[in-house]
Amino acid sequence: MTPDQVEALFTRADGSYVFARWGRPIVPIVFGVDDATLSVLKGAIEAVVTLANHKMAETDPELGANLMVFFVQDWAELVETSNIDQLIPDLAAVVERLQAAKATQYRAFRFDEAGAIQACFSFVRMDNAMAVLPAETIALSLAVQAILLWSDVAFAEQSPLAVLPGEGATILRPEIAGIIRAAFDPVMPLADRDPSHALRLFARLGGTG
Known part of the structure; x- marks a missing residue:
């Protein structure tokens, strides 16, 4: 490069x-997938965290979990899900933009006083194109894009x-x-x-x- x-x-x-980058251990939690896919996702996250020589933990003292991954069939589901609006400011407007763009992924980050990543909320809409991808591919992509604040x-x-x-x-x-x-x-x-x-x-x- x-x-x-x-x-x-x-x-x-x-x-x-x-x-x-993350300044604290990563504590993932995943919603909307079966146990087999959950295992693949957590394995990918652990692999990327290990690559970074960073740490994972069982719980985050402030949030419980600080890397939250949500799988949905339609972005409208976010508006109907309890407490998502506490994670994503202006949730309705964000959902409108995602629907208009026909987006399949969205990430929102929170930062601590030092500017380090404090939390990441990652959302995936499983459209037909995403549904045919191997779980390992989706999982690795999610883990990589959550480990740093990329452009x-x-x-x-x-x-x-x-x-x-x-x-x-x-x-x-x-x-x-x-x-x-x-x-x-x-x-x-x-x-x-x-x-x-x-x-x-x-x-x-x-x-x-």
Whole structure:
């Protein structure tokens, strides 16, 4: 990867550079799936947390669970679900935007006083295209996109995942794995809004992609 490519992963559509990583252990909870899929999802989250050299825990002292994943058939279900409006400000307006865009995923983050990720609320609408994807693919994608505050357009043109030629197995792209490891280096900040942060990330990639 080049420094510019690293910077683009955290440069939002409005041109601002915004980076944040988790500052506390991750405690996941998943709604709307069967036990088999739940196991796959939690396994993917654990794998990405391990890659980052971060930690998981049984409970979060403030929220109980701080990585909440919701699977729905239709975005309208969110409006009808108790207490979701406490997690997502202006829920009705958000649902309208998601419906208009025919979106299949939505994430909302909360941050602590240091700017680190405090919580992530991830929503997935299982349309026909999503329904045919392997659970492992969906799970890995969700875990990767929740581990850091990526740009809102970071993966608009290229997925963070790749398919191994000849094997068909879905893996995390090596350069994205490298970014995650570098971002959680103890000497790196929990949050940063200066584009020079991307150069520090690049330096920890060894200058290779």
